[in-house]
Structure formats: C-alpha cells, structure tokens
Amino acid sequence: MSERVQSVAVVGRDAPVWLTAAAVQRALGRTGVRVQVVELDSRLSTVDVYAAVPSLASMHRLLGLDERLVLNVCHGVPMVAQRFSNWAKGAQPYFIAYDDEPPPGGDLPFVQFWAKGRLEGLRAGVQEFSLGTACARLNNVPVPAPEHTGLSASYGYHLDAGLYSELAKQLALRLGVEEVGGPRNIHVDGDRIEGIDLADGTQIGADLYLDASGSEARLIGHLESASFESWGEWLPCDRLLAANAPKMPTLPTFSQISAFNRGWIGLFPLQTRTGVVAAYRSNVISDAEVAELASVVARIPISGDAVVSELRPGIQRRPWIGNCVAIGHSAISVDPIDALDLHVTHGCISHLMSLFPATAGDFPEAAAYNRSVRSFGTNLRDFQAAHYLLNGRFDDAFWDGVRDVPMPASLKRKADMFDARAEVPLNDDESFYEQGWVELLLGCGIQPKGYDPRVDSLSDEAHIQKVQQRLSDVSGLARRMPGVDEFLGLEQRASAEVSG
C-alpha cells in the first residue's frame, strides 16, 4: 500500500493562503498531516475590502470561526444583497439577494407563478417577492425566523480585507498550521514541484503543494503543462482601482454597483469606512480618469490614494497538475463583480477536500478535481458575463462593443430558457440558486414570454391568492427582521459611549 500524504505546503498570500491551510489542518491535522505555509508578500493595502457571498458563512462554520468575532474584528457589515444601478438605459436599479431555496419536491418555483401573473398584468416585480431584497431595502438582516412561512434568506459580508486576512492567519496558526517564512526559490521539474528554498536559507519539501498565490499562479503557472485560458472576451475589464471613502452615515446592508460609460464602480460599506472599487478596461479609460470619476459616479468623497491592479479573468485548463493544486484565483481568476473572490477559494477548497488524495505519488483525483473546478468556474463566469454581455447601455461605445460579443453557449441556454419559460436550467457545481439567476437575467432586461404550463392547473383565484400571500409574507417578515445597527450591536455600543 502506498503512503498517505503526510505533508502539505501552501504557498500564497492574504486570506486565501490561511483559509486553505486552516481547512486542511482542521480536517487532517488529527491524522498526522503537517501543513506548512510559505507566505508571499501581501497584495492588500488599507483600501481593500472583501465582499463575500453567503458561502463564506458555511466556510466559517467548518473552520469553527464565530460570526460575531469576524464582524467585530473586521469591522464587518452583513451583505444581504447587491444593488445594480445604471446597467440599462432608463431602467430601475435591481437587487441580487441570496434567498434560500425551498426544499426539493414541492411546488413549481415561485417565479413561474410570478411570470404568469406578470403576463396577465401583475404590477409587482419579482423583487417584491424576495425576502433578501426586501430586507436590503430596509437595511435589515434576514436572520433565521421563528415563524414558518417557508421563506428564508442568507447573507454574506463586507469585511476589511487586511484585518480578515490577519484573523484567518491567527486561526490557522491556532489550529496548528506552521508558518515557515517567505520563499527564495521554487524548484520545478517538468510537472512537479521539487521543493522550496526559503528566505532563511532552509529548504522544505512536501507531498502536496497548494497554490493560493492568486492570479500570479506562482506555483502552477511554472509547471510544464500549465496553460491558461483567457475569459477576457466575456469579462472585458482588465484594471481594478481601489480607494477609501468615509463611513456612510446610515449603513446599508448591500453593496452598490453602478455602471458608468466605461466600466463600473462598487461601494462596499464597513463599520469604519467605505471601500470603493472601480473596474474598467485600460484601453478605453486611464487610471487617472477613473480616479477622478469615481467620486462623481459613486457620489461619495474619496480620501487618500487609490491603488490600481491588473485583472486577467480566465481559468487554468488543469488546475491540478502533478503534485500541485491551484486554489482560488490561481485556478479561476474571476471578475470583481458579484463578490465571488473568497467564494472561488472556498469552492476550490471544498472540491479538494472531497477529493483529497488517498495516497502520495500519482494522483488519480486530479482529473476529477480539474473537471469539477472547470464546471464550477464556468458557471461563475457565465453569471458574471451576463452583466456585461446583456447590458442595456445603448449608445455607449464601450458597452455596445461588449454587447456585440456572442454569449458562451452555456449562458445562451440559460438566457433562452428564461426568455421562453421563466426557467433557468442549472448545471452541476452551480453557486447561485435559480432565484439569483432570475434576478440577474430580469435585471439584464429579459422579460419571460412564457411559463411552465402546469401553472395553469391552478385556478385564477388560487393563483392570485398565492401571489398576494407571498407578497404579504415577504414584506411582513422583512419588517420584523433586525436592522443592521441592532444586528451588529452598534446601538448599545453607541449608548454606552454616550453614558460612559
């Protein structure tokens, strides 16, 4: 019998490297696996924010990381939804929230009933039926409700990136991960990593190397058969500018994502400041222009220096090669839209853990990992690409050009089925539920022209009643949810300060 994997070296930076190491340590530390982190210089500065979809909460549960602690330490604010403005001419802003799916085997998805109602004159948009959206509009947080309306929603977080990375590091070290310092040289032989020379002159070797270095792909990118597939065709932004703005007087529980004529600008609220991010294409607008535009578009004063970085969306064709597994952006480099940065890291970790190699040496698990990560990444790409390719900003040269690019077939299928039947067929390894896709595609301007004919088996009265019921359940429940200040315990703190 071949030997077990006994040692794992994780190379990378910031939150991804520590989350990855912590996850492996937590699952396998007890079995004697040694996890060492080779840390690269941070790419974060004081302007950076992690906006994270709700999957991060399940990662925290897995790692035993308490939500309160995360929010307090990282100046966090719950992200109940994202609000998209100016993505189409004359259109109202729309939200993408994270409503939970009803248990399987029940009724047809509610969107079917909505779509029929809409075709017959219903005025309420699909947004009115989403608990997450209703909460976001009230700046409330959808915590688990005691009542059984069958409705619930999840939320993600806005976190200070530097503080969160430090928290992840402390957690990993407490779990037993070893920190061995930075690398001086990485030895590669064909498709294998042979060892790493460290800055202090020592050398380490491991049975398995994990590359959490981000889009730099410090390990996997140097292997002989590594090859990167660009998604620039569908995700056109190649520059990212990040800056700081003051704390918003009233904390919103959503990110604000506004398109402008040559890109988009996002606002991510924290308890102490507001992160501002702009994504754009360098050949249509300069960094300096964006820096000037940002405060105008975002209607918020920018303070201090802006930090610019490059974006190169795409995927490693084989994110696991030989003894090296790419995790997070080194495997799938996503666009900054939709708050998927840490989600990509989390998704890769999950796939790796369920396929964790049974033996060291050759790894038959690699093929399965490569397939899963690819379908996981492709689904995310399609979600992000829809914002761009289906934009409704006619007569803006940049956006017109983007709209002319043909959709990937997998996205076309979803858009077609939504247009024809108000249905979004989901693939394996999807991150968003159907409801998320529905909000996205409607926001992109696709109004369904048909619906599942089985909806018609409900009488008109029953149909109207069902729709009304849902409407009042959602608005009633959303109103009873705690406001963001109450949720964060800011009310008490404020009064304590006054009295103290």
Added chain:
Amino acid sequence: MAAVALVSKIPPSRCRIRLVESDEIGIVGVGEATLPHIKNFNDSIGIDEVEMMKAAKATFKLGIDFVDWGFKGSRYIHPFGIHGSAEAGLGFHQQWRRSVSEGRDWDLEEFSFACMLARDNRFDFPPTGKTTINSTFAYAYHFDASLYSQYLRRVAELRGVTRIEGKVRDVEQDSETGDVRALLMESGDRIEGDFFIDCSGFRSLLLGGKLGAQWEDWSKWLPCDRALPVPTERCGELTPYTRVSAMDAGWRWRIPLQHRTGNGYVFSSRFIDEDKAREELLASLDEPTLAEPRLLKFQAGRRTSSWQRNCVALGLSSGFLEPLESTSIYLIQIAIMHLMSLLPGRRHDQRLVDEFNLRMDIEYERIRDFLILHYHLNSREDSELWRYCRSMEVPDTLERKMRLFSHSGIVEQYKDGLFTPPSWLAVYLGQGLTPAHYNPMADGIPRDRLLGELDELHSDIRDRVDEMPKHATFLARYANSEQASEALLHEAEVRL
C-alpha cells in the same frame, strides 16, 4: 402515462388531449419492475396508491437482488436507499472501508436498512420527515404493466381524455415545414392535432417512420438483443425485491406480483441461440409456468433527438435500454415531465426542442453507463459473453468514474439524471470493485469511537428490521387485489 399526466397537470383551456389506441395491438410489457420515481409521478398526478396497487396487482420493491453477476456465487442488492445513517452522509462508506482495514469483516450492505429489510422479506413505509435509520429508503412497485396501463386509461378517460379506437394507416405532414398535420386512420378518419406524442413502441410510427430520426446503436456495449418472458405461478415467500440472475449469455429476471411471478431471459443472440436459451430458462425457473415463453427482439440504443418538429416520442418509440435496472418506465416518466414543462404553444420554438433533447441526452447517457457497468465489471471466466464484456472498451464517461472509485472509493456525483451515489456504490462493490484506499478524512475519528458507532448502528438496523412486518402480511392488509387476498392471508397466518 402521457395522457393521464397531461390531462391532470395541464388544464383544458391550454390543450385538449386525444388518445389514439387500438385494442388489436398487444402490449410488450409482461410484468414490470419500477423505480421509486414512479411513486412521485403517481402522487403528482393524483393517483391513489391503494387503488392503483389493487388494480395492477402490485407488490412493493426495495431494490434488486443481483445473483452471480461479478462472479459465480456472488450476490448483492442494489437498494433504493442509502448506506449508513441519514446524518453520516455520503462519506459513510469511507468509514465502513476504514473499519474493514481495521479488521472488521462486514459487508456495506449490512448498513443499508433497505437491503436488510429486503433480505428478510419485510416491508413497511419509511416514516416521513424523520432522520431515523428506518427512514433511509424509498420504495417502488412491481406491477402488471398491462393492468397498470388499463388503469391509467380509465383514469385518463374519467379526467377528460377522448380515446379513439383504431389503427393508424398513414401520417400526413406539412409539405413545407415537415410538421405532422394529421393521423390518417384505417377507418378513413383523419385526426388533426397541433402536437403529437408518439407512443407507438418499437415501430416509432411518427418519429422514426415519418420524421426520420437517426438511430444510435449501443449494442457494442449492451449486447443483449432478445428477451424470452414467461409467467409462472406465485409460490414461496413474497420478496420485496426483483431478482436478476446472471446466465451464460445474459440474465434472468424474477418479478413477484400479487397473482403470479414474471420471469424472463434477456440474452444476446451472438452468444446463444433461441432454442438453447428457452431450454436454459425453463430449467432455471422456481415455479410452474402459466404460459409458453414468447420471443421479443430488440436492439440497445436510441433515436438521437426524440423531439422533432411538433412531435415527441416516448418510451420504446424513442429508444430501448434493457430492463436490468427497471429504467424503461422511468424514461417514459421523465420524458413526460420534461415535455410538460416545455410544452410549446402553437408556434414552433426550437429553443424548447433543443432543451428537451439535451435533457434526454443526459438521462440516456447516464443510464447507459450505469447499465454497462454491470456487464463490464465482472471476473467471470465461464462464458464468452462475460469475457467479451470485461474486455470491451467502455465510454470515457464510465471509464473515468471507475478509475476514481477503484483508487479511493470516490463516487462521481451529478445533479441531473438517474442513479445517485448510493446506487453506484452498491454496484461497484457488488460487482467486485473494492477501492484500494479510502479518503484520509475518514481517519479523523479515533478508531475505537468509529468502531463503537458502527457496532451500534449495525445492531440498531438489525433490531428495527425485526420489528417490521413481512411483505406479504403488510401487502394483504394494505392493497391486496381480491383474488390474491385469501392466499396471502393464508400464507401470512401459516407463517405467524
């Protein structure tokens, strides 16, 4: 099935349904075994379980008992349920695999509530909304397919389907679009429609005959091409499972119904002639025959696009996969479900057609691979068919699944399509493929705690199974058709 489903789920304002059928044309089904999805289907269209079971002389089914498949003398059950407790999740078999490495000599089957229930010929409903060990399974039925279809026909007519008796002479097509316009009947009648559903069996009158759908031949992987069904009396204890026994040139089924037992030999004409097959079949039966075996011919494969223009083919008119895993009725049912959600209006919408065909491609391919697995994964040296199947090249999609499992017991998962990881697991292990290693995460629990928990679960299953009634007793109380009731009650009394 299509007529009842459509009339039940789609209101008359949307479409009117007519059923064209001839009493002169017999049906292929002899005794049919189903999958648990049939219950969802029946429930969703408002079929009463007791009434249906009485009408179709149905019995309960917890899985399939495979005899002599991986090698002669082997036996395993593919259960309609999971292995281990509901909380343990998909990693349970990794823990079981570790316990074997630690020296325990037990089958994974002993941790499947459905398998243990089946082995003991017992049955009761799984409690709903619970996570106890006795809720870790689902069930299906064995029924007389012709009685089931008669029953559905009555329901369909009661619910407003117009039935037209007669034979189709020809089909009229639109000369420009190729759409089917009308059925021309032998009686001289002309039956028009906006949309046609072809349930004409192997003949595939509309789809194959008129629309010229291509046939994709899968017989190089699934070489069986003949079946000899024969009914026998019903004797012995009533099993809550189908038994399928490997034979030299194919396999033999045994399906217990309330009033008789369905049997048959599915074989490959490349490896045995009909007379020899008949001889082997008759020699192997447990019970006296009620009729002569009659020969059916088929070929494994499917028509590539079963929706073309304004016509969808269901069941045998769209393809055929051998009945080893009871997938025929499932394929009809799932095609109906997809059709209902994609049913077009008057205008042709190619997007709906493509979506339907894509979904059916996925269904067919996943079932195909699962069936091939049963043939390919064997170590039988005693006959040519089994040697051929072992050495044949299988689809890449299957090859990679087997490679992954044989290394560390990982079962590839997918969202769409039939057969979840517990099914794959049962067949991999049952056919003799034991993983070389297990997932290291299973080492996370201390050895003694793991073995203690497994011991406890093992005896819990045993105890709870013992409390369940015998299948025959339960059925007699629940849904016996009148003829069978006395015999069953008698049988139950004798045993009690």
